[in-house]
Amino acid sequence: MMNTRKVLSAVNRKRFGEFIRYKTTIVTSEEKSKAAQLFEGLANGDRMKLSKAITMIESTRSDHRRISAELISMCLKESGKKNKKQKRIGFTGTPGVGKSTFIETFGKKMIENGHRLAAVDPSSARSGGSILGDKTRMPYLSVADNAYVRPSPNKGDMGGVTKSTLETIILTEAAGYDTCFVETVGVGQSEFMVSEMVDMFVLLSQPGAGDTLQGIKKGIMELADLIIVNKSDGNLEIASKRTSGNLIDALRFVAPKSADWNPQVIRTSCVSLLNIDRIYDTINLYFDKIEKSKRWDKIRTLQQRNWMWRQINNLIIERLHEESDVSEAAESLEKRVLSGEIAPTTAAYEIVDLFLNKPKI
Numbered sequence: 001m002m003n004t005r006k007v008l009s010a011v012n013r014k015r016f017g018e019f020i021r022y023k024t025t026i027v028t029s030e031e032k033s034k035a036a037q038l039f040e041g042l043a044n045g046d047r048m049k050l051s052k053a054i055t056m057i058e059s060t061r062s063d064h065r066r067i068s069a070e071l072i073s074m075c076l077k078e079s080g081k082k083n084k085k086q087k088r089i090g091f092t093g094t095p096g097v098g099k100s101t102f103i104e105t106f107g108k109k110m111i112e113n114g115h116r117l118a119a120v121d122p123s124s125a126r127s128g129g130s131i132l133g134d135k136t137r138m139p140y141l142s143v144a145d146n147a148y149v150r151p152s153p154n155k156g157d158m159g160g161v162t163k164s165t166l167e168t169i170i171l172t173e174a175a176g177y178d179t180c181f182v183e184t185v186g187v188g189q190s191e192f193m194v195s196e197m198v199d200m201f202v203l204l205s206q207p208g209a210g211d212t213l214q215g216i217k218k219g220i221m222e223l224a225d226l227i228i229v230n231k232s233d234g235n236l237e238i239a240s241k242r243t244s245g246n247l248i249d250a251l252r253f254v255a256p257k258s259a260d261w262n263p264q265v266i267r268t269s270c271v272s273l274l275n276i277d278r279i280y281d282t283i284n285l286y287f288d289k290i291e292k293s294k295r296w297d298k299i300r301t302l303q304q305r306n307w308m309w310r311q312i313n314n315l316i317i318e319r320l321h322e323e324s325d326v327s328e329a330a331e332s333l334e335k336r337v338l339s340g341e342i343a344p345t346t347a348a349y350e351i352v353d354l355f356l357n358k359p360k361i
């Protein structure tokens with residue numbers, strides 16, 4: 001069993017070195033120059049520079065993180081000068097509901113109506129990587145001049161999005177994309193995180209999923225601004241009407257997020273293009289309403305606050321694992337938890353106390 005006092009003493013001796021290491025968060029003039037070059041490329045709509053910038057923010061290298069932070073600051077300052085905001089729309093739904101196919105179909109409609117569209121597509125958490133990802137199901141958007149599809153590895157992050165998803169959205173806005181779609185990797189209890197990054201949250205359901213109301217968490221329905229029943233064609237048309245009716249009934253028991261908008265349920269088909277125009281008009285109506293009510297500004301303010309606290313949580317976890325002494329103590333405590341010697345809560349408190357350099361009470 002590890003001697004806690006010995007580990008704590010070792011942590012004390014490291015503090016000056018840690019202080020010097022944290023000082024390296026200061027951005028150098030060279031790094032500022034690289035950030036400025038990337039920003040200039042984004043402002044000119046350079047897709048290669050956009051891809052390079054996104055790769056930069058996904059990197060764990062310390063110099064890349066400093067450049068990324070500087071670049072994001074530049075983008076946010078520029079965004080603050082503009083009167084028009086990028087429309088950020090999140091899409092979620094159970095696997096097999098046809099999210100990628102719908103995004104491909106609806107994205108084509110957006111482009112035909114003069115929009116420049118970016119689609120952020122986190123990949124599977126199991127592999128941690130993305131081999132073209134859902135680009136194979138987005139053949140039109142993948143090559144369209146006014147579209148940009150970015151598959152990004154999820155790497156097991158909670159909420160169906162990556163740690164850098166919001167930064168990626170910011171970069172696409174700086175590159176001139178007036179609309180950004182965010183497709184989540186699935187639907188689950190933690191999926192609400194995507195709603196904190198977007199202005200509109202769209203839930204896709206499939207006909208005959210029956211137990212649709214049991215399969216979909218009530219919390220996700222409470223977050224949805226629009227529910228789309230996909231695959232409403234052929235033999236599934238009758239089932240889709242039934243599912244749509246069930247969802248409309250269920251929404252009567254869900255309090256709207258605000259007084260300016262009541263969530264709607266719309267059936268659609270990517271084969272027959274049923275109600276694609278109606279969905280387009282409904283989304284535009286939603287943004288008109290939140291703009292007039294000034295709720296859009298409040299949504300963006302909450303996005304910034306939630307972003308800050310997410311980053312704080314991420315950094316604490318990362319730096320906790322970077323401390324070798326704390327990691328060793330955590331490994332020892334984990335074995336004691338697994339053997340039933342101590343409670344998980346007790347181990348958690350001890351690990352955090354070691355990390356924060358606080359004596360045990």
